[in-house]
Structure formats: C-alpha cells, structure tokens
Amino acid sequence: MTKITIEAGRSERHYWKDIWRYRELFYFLAWRDILVRYKQTIIGVAWAIIRPLLTMLVFTVVFGKLAKLPSDAGAPYPIMVFAAMQPCSHAAMLPWQFFATAFAEAGNSLLSNSAMISKVYFPRLVIPTSAVIVSFVDFLISFSILVALMIWYQFIPDIRILMLPIFILIAFATSLGAGLWIASLNVRYRDFRYIIPFVVQMGLYISPVGFSSSIVPNQWSLLYSLNPMVGVIDGFRWAIIGGDYQIYWSRFELSLLIMTILLTGGIYYFRKTEKTFADVL
Amino acid sequence: MQMCFNMSAIKIENLSKKYIIGHQKQERYTALRDVLMHKMRGIGQRLRHPLSPNREEINIEEFWALKDISLKIQQGDRVGIIGRNGAGKSTLLKVLSRITEPTNGKIHLNGRVASLLEVGTGFHPELSGRENIYLNDAILGMGRNEIKRKFDEIVDFSGVEKFLDTPVKRYSSGMYVRLAFAVAAHLEPEILVVDEVLAVGDAQFQKKCLGKMELAGKEERTVLFVSHNMAAVTSLCQRGILLDSGRIEYDGSTSIGIVQYYSDSSGSPSFLYTSQSKMIGDQSAELVSACIENHLGETSAEIDITKSSNITMQYRILSENKSSIAVPNFHFYTSDGVCAFISSPKNLKAYS
Numbered sequence: 001m002t003k004i005t006i007e008a009g010r011s012e013r014h015y016w017k018d019i020w021r022y023r024e025l026f027y028f029l030a031w032r033d034i035l036v037r038y039k040q041t042i043i044g045v046a047w048a049i050i051r052p053l054l055t056m057l058v059f060t061v062v063f064g065k066l067a068k069l070p071s072d073a074g075a076p077y078p079i080m081v082f083a084a085m086q087p088c089s090h091a092a093m094l095p096w097q098f099f100a101t102a103f104a105e106a107g108n109s110l111l112s113n114s115a116m117i118s119k120v121y122f123p124r125l126v127i128p129t130s131a132v133i134v135s136f137v138d139f140l141i142s143f144s145i146l147v148a149l150m151i152w153y154q155f156i157p158d159i160r161i162l163m164l165p166i167f168i169l170i171a172f173a174t175s176l177g178a179g180l181w182i183a184s185l186n187v188r189y190r191d192f193r194y195i196i197p198f199v200v201q202m203g204l205y206i207s208p209v210g211f212s213s214s215i216v217p218n219q220w221s222l223l224y225s226l227n228p229m230v231g232v233i234d235g236f237r238w239a240i241i242g243g244d245y246q247i248y249w250s251r252f253e254l255s256l257l258i259m260t261i262l263l264t265g266g267i268y269y270f271r272k273t274e275k276t277f278a279d280v281l
Numbered sequence: 282m283q284m285c286f287n288m289s290a291i292k293i294e295n296l297s298k299k300y301i302i303g304h305q306k307q308e309r310y311t312a313l314r315d316v317l318m319h320k321m322r323g324i325g326q327r328l329r330h331p332l333s334p335n336r337e338e339i340n341i342e343e344f345w346a347l348k349d350i351s352l353k354i355q356q357g358d359r360v361g362i363i364g365r366n367g368a369g370k371s372t373l374l375k376v377l378s379r380i381t382e383p384t385n386g387k388i389h390l391n392g393r394v395a396s397l398l399e400v401g402t403g404f405h406p407e408l409s410g411r412e413n414i415y416l417n418d419a420i421l422g423m424g425r426n427e428i429k430r431k432f433d434e435i436v437d438f439s440g441v442e443k444f445l446d447t448p449v450k451r452y453s454s455g456m457y458v459r460l461a462f463a464v465a466a467h468l469e470p471e472i473l474v475v476d477e478v479l480a481v482g483d484a485q486f487q488k489k490c491l492g493k494m495e496l497a498g499k500e501e502r503t504v505l506f507v508s509h510n511m512a513a514v515t516s517l518c519q520r521g522i523l524l525d526s527g528r529i530e531y532d533g534s535t536s537i538g539i540v541q542y543y544s545d546s547s548g549s550p551s552f553l554y555t556s557q558s559k560m561i562g563d564q565s566a567e568l569v570s571a572c573i574e575n576h577l578g579e580t581s582a583e584i585d586i587t588k589s590s591n592i593t594m595q596y597r598i599l600s601e602n603k604s605s606i607a608v609p610n611f612h613f614y615t616s617d618g619v620c621a622f623i624s625s626p627k628n629l630k631a632y633s
Contacts, residue, residue, distance in 0.1 A: 002391075002393055003391055004389075004390040004394070005387060005388065005390070006377075006383065006387065006388040006390065007383070007388070008383055021422070022422065024425055025419050025420065028416055028419035029419075032408065032416050035412065036407045040407070115403070116402055116403045116420060117380075118380065119380070119396075119398045120402050120421060121378050121379040121394075121396065122422065189313040191313040192313075275382045276381075276382075278375065278380045278381045279300065
C-alpha cells in the first residue's frame with residue numbers, strides 16, 4: 001500500500017514518482033486540447049493541415065518574394081506562387097512556429113486550467129508540459145508537410161538530416177523551459193499575459209526565421225546568440241538544407257547553454273512556486 | 282489485508298494552515314507593477330523614516346484556517362466533518378488531498394487518496410459525455426485500462442446512456458451532475474475524501490450516492506465526508522468531527538457532534554427586542570421578548586426532550602379591535618427547514 005507523508009516543504013519525495021503515476025494525464029490533457037480545437041467545425045481536423053500551410057504561404061511570399069531576403073545555399077527551387085515555399089524558409093519557420101505556440105500555450109495553460117488546479121491533486125508540471133506536447137503535435141503535422149514538399153521537389157537531404165532529432169529535442173526543451181517560466185510567473189503576476197504575445201512577436205524578428213544567420217555581423221554575434229532559438233533554427237537549416245550551409249558552432253553552443261539554464265531554472269522555479277498555485281489562482 | 286486491520290489510515294499531527302490576507306485588497310492576484318511599486322515605496326519610506334514600522338507589515342494579516350489539528354482515523358472508518366462556514370472543513374480536505382501544502386504539521390496517509398471536492402472537475406463543455414468520462418477519470422488518477430474496465434458501470438450508474446455522444450454543454454444540470462458523480466464514485470481509492478457535493482441532484486440520486494459511499498466503507502475504505510446535510514452525515518458516518526475556527530471542537534459519535542453543532546450555532550436562548558425596526562409582528566401584535574426554559578425553570582439553549590419545558594413569549598397588542606383573538610401556536614422545523622409539526626393549545630382561551 002502506498003504510504004504518503006504530507007508536510008510543509010516535503011512534497012519533493014513523491015513528486016517524480018507521481019509524475020510517473022500520472023503519465024497518462026500528459027496524453028489525456030493533450031488529447032483534450034486537440035479534440036476541443038476541432039469540435040463544431042465543418043472541415044474538422046483538416047484545419048490542422050490548412051493552418052500551417054497558410055502561414056507558410058504568407059511567410060514565403062512576404063520574406064522570400066517581397067522582402068527578397070537572401071536565402072542560403074541558393075535553394076534551387078522553382079519560383080511559382082506555390083513553389084515559393086522554399087524548404088529553406090520553411091525549415092526555419094517550423095521550429096519557430098513550434099516555439100511560439102508552445103510558449104504562448106504553456107504560458108496560459110495554468111490559468112485556463114485553474115478550476116482543476118484548485119480542486120484536484122496531480123503534479124502541476126503535467127499542465128504546461130501537455131500544452132507543449134499539443135504544439136509538438138502541430139509541429140509534426142507541419143513537418144510532414146515539409147517532407148511532402150521535399151518529395152515534390154525531389155530534394156534529397158544529405159546525411160546531416162540524421163542530426164535533426166537532436167535539434168527537435170533541443171527545440172522541445174527550449175519551449176518547455178521558457179513555457180515553465182512564463183506559466184508560473186503568470187499565475188502570480190498577470191502582467192505576463194500581456195508579455196507573452198509581445199515576446200512572440202519580437203522573437204520572430206530577432207530569430208533567423210525570415211533571414212539567415214550569416215547576415216548578422218560578427219560584433220553582434222554574442223548578443224544575437226543569447227536567443228536560444230538561434231541555435232535551434234540554424235541547426236534545422238543545417239540539417240535539412242545541407243549543401244554549403246554552415247552553422248556557427250560557437251553560437252550554437254551558447255544557445256545550448258542558454259537552453260539548459262532556461263530548462264533547469266524553469267523546472268526549479270516551477271517546482272518552487274507550484275505549492276502555492278492553488279492558493280494564488 | 283490482515284496486516285491492515287487496526288492500522289490508522291490517516292494520522293494527522295499538529296496540522297496548521299495559514300493564509301495571508303489583507304495585503305491584496307481589490308485584486309485577487311498581484312501585478313508585477315504593484316510589487317515593484319510597493320518595494321520602491323517601502324525603500325523610500327525607510328529612508329525618510331528609518332524608525333517607523335514598515336507599512337507593508339501592517340497591511341498583512343495572518344489567518345489560521347487550521348490550527349493544531351491532531352487526528353487518527355482508522356481504516357474503514359466513515360468520518361463526517363461538520364462545522365459552520367469558514368470552520369476550516371474545506372481547507373482540511375484540501376490539505377489532505379495535497380492541493381495545498383500545510384504550514385505546519387504532518388499527515389501520514391496509508392493508501393491512495395481520491396478527493397471529490399467538486400463534481401465534474403475538469404469536465405470540458407465541448408466534449409461528449411464519453412470523452413469526459415475518460416478525461417475526468419484520468420484527472421482523478423485512474424489509468425486508461427482501469428477506465429475501460431469500469432466504463433460500462435459508470436455509464437450505467439449515471440443513467441445518461443442515450444446522451445453519451447452529446448457534448449456535455451447541452452446536458453441538463455441534473456444529467457451533468459449524475460455523470461460527474463458516477464465517474465468519481467467508481468474510483469477505488471483506499472481513502473475517499475468528499476466535500477459537499479451531494480447538495481445537487483435529486484433525492485433519489487442522492488440516496489444512490491450515499492449508498493455508494495456506504496459500500497465504500499464496507500469494503501474497508503476510509504471515507505471522509507463534509508456536509509451541511511446532517512441527515513446524510515448521520516446516516517453515513519459513525520464518527521463525527523466538529524470543527525470551529527480551525528480547531529477540533531468535538532470528536533466522537535456523530536449524533537453528539539451534531540447536537541453540539543446546533544447548540545453552538547443557535548445563539549442565545551432568550552432575546553428581547555428593543556429597536557422598533559426589528560420587531561416581529563404585524564399591525565395587531567408585536568413580539569417583545571422570548572425565552573426557552575428547561576424543566577428546572579432556567580433559561581437555556583439546550584432542553585431535554587423527555588422533560589417538559591417552557592417557551593415564554595411576550596407580545597404587545599397593538600390592535601384596538603376588541604374582537605380579535607390571539608391563538609398561540611408553534612411551528613417546529615428541522616434543521617433542513619422542513620416543518621415537523623405545529624403545536625396548538627388544548628383549551629383555546631380568548632383574549633379580548
């Protein structure tokens with residue numbers, strides 16, 4: 001029989017065991033959020049594909065065609081409206097889109113599930129994490145579109161593509177880390193509700209989504225790489241596009257370091273404030 | 282199971298829970314701006330009046346929702362927790378079910394706790410009944426296989442088979458509650474914690490729920506039940522715990538606990554009306570004072586129902602109409618507000 005001792009400041013001991021016990025809740029909460037999204041829609045799950053397709057179209061037209069920002073490795077692809085979706089910019093947009101939605105969803109997840117938090121016990125870490133998982137599902141759908149595009153253009157990636165799972169993992173960890181911070185801060189200081197869309201908007205411009213990292217002058221390199229998404233996005237390009245595309249490994253390492261700090265700090269801060277969620281919400 | 286006999290399922294030692302109130306007057310949540318502002322102002326004040334007490338500290342008020350609670354509950358006990366609003370019942374349940382942390386003290390729990398502090402926690406209005414059963418069960422800590430095994434039973438208990446694929450937002454409130462309780466009732470934890478949730482639902486369903494909880498007790502599960510419905514508490518629980526402002530006022534048999542609860546809350550056994558506005562009565566007569574006297578002739582809030590007692594009431598007759606007759610009769614209500622009986626005098630005396 002399970003024995004539990006409840007005492008101030010001693011919830012640690014069961015916590016990770018509890019996460020394991022509630023592992024199915026990750027799935028159920030993610031399942032709920034995805035299910036709810038397409039309720040009472042006519043075309044249902046088709047939205048899951050149409051949404052990223054439309055965003056991608058807008059991005060390529062705005063950045064690739066109108067702004068004529070240089071794309072790397074020459075990306076030799078037919079230039080028609082539909083074909084303007086160069087895998088190049090798409091490759092950058094994927095991780096960014098993932099980060100942006102995961103960050104926003106996770107940040108608001110505790111507030112939108114406040115009724116549950118004040119009435120039932122379960123490790124609270126489940127809530128923001130499953131918000132990130134929902135965004136990850138979206139990411140996978142978009143990713144399959146990218147794969148379809150690559151097949152369409154008969155684009156054969158080189159061996160570097162095998163590194164992609166590592167970059168996906170880093171993207172996940174970064175999103176979770178940032179999401180945990182913002183989620184726990186949002187419980188106490190609702191100001192962060194307004195900071196979230198701002199961060200997402202700004203992040204798009206300071207991350208190499210619409211442009212290539214190579215246009216950033218070297219003297220700004222350090223500051224620029226403090227954004228953990230730089231390493232992730234560059235890594236994605238490097239792994240997918242291949243060819244002469246080069247990654248700045250020093251920048252990448254810095255991003256990796258920031259990511260680690262973000263995630264461990266996020267988990268620590270979340271765990272520290274978690275006990276008071278039910279009282280503050 | 283042999284080993285489990287006579288083992289305490291719940292052991293609480295000097296449990297206290299403190300809330301800080303008063304420092305957030307209008308808003309339930311703090312804004313970062315306010316925190317910064319307060320900090321700045323605090324520093325500013327420190328500089329100007331280094332000896333004056335911090336203004337911040339004056340604003341903060343401590344509130345002990347629970348104070349030094351010590352309890353031992355045996356496995357298989359069905360315990361009713363009663364007390365007035367704000368006595369700390371819900372806080373106790375929240376601490377027990379690990380929703381909030383205690384400030385001081387310890388709780389030892391033997392077994393899995395399932396708490397039902399609200400029906401339909403985590404129900405999503407857009408999802409169908411079927412989907413909500415899965416979701417709700419997962420939130421309450423059930424595994425997928427366990428849910429699948431009990432699914433039919435849950436549906437059967439709730440009686441909403443026909444509407445399983447309808448979004449619950451289109452359910453009537455009764456159907457909603459029935460489904461929600463059915464889900465929770467099929468949890469099989471060693472310790473079941475139930476807050477006032479039976480107030481909803483019709484009498485028949487309430488009976489069904491009580492039956493389910495009684496069964497849980499018979500299966501050697503420990504049940505903690507909070508309710509203002511004294512009839513439900515009496516029929517379900519062998520032991521009653523009366524809480525008052527965060528402390529245990531009484532711990533023992535349910536019926537004595539309930540008597541204490543009422544003697545606490547009934548207030549003064551005698552009263553005298555003085556202000557004109559508060560008078561009870563109409564244009565012909567007004568109540569001036571009333572008191573209850575026990576068989577010894579003392580004014581008392583408690584009376585022994587096997588002995589005779591007196592109720593004395595004083596009226597001021599206002600009506601000039603000499604032909605009107607005052608017939609004293611008393612309506613006796615149970616705690617639930619049901620009229621039990623009406624007294625009428627044997628020999629009607631007419632006053633003129």
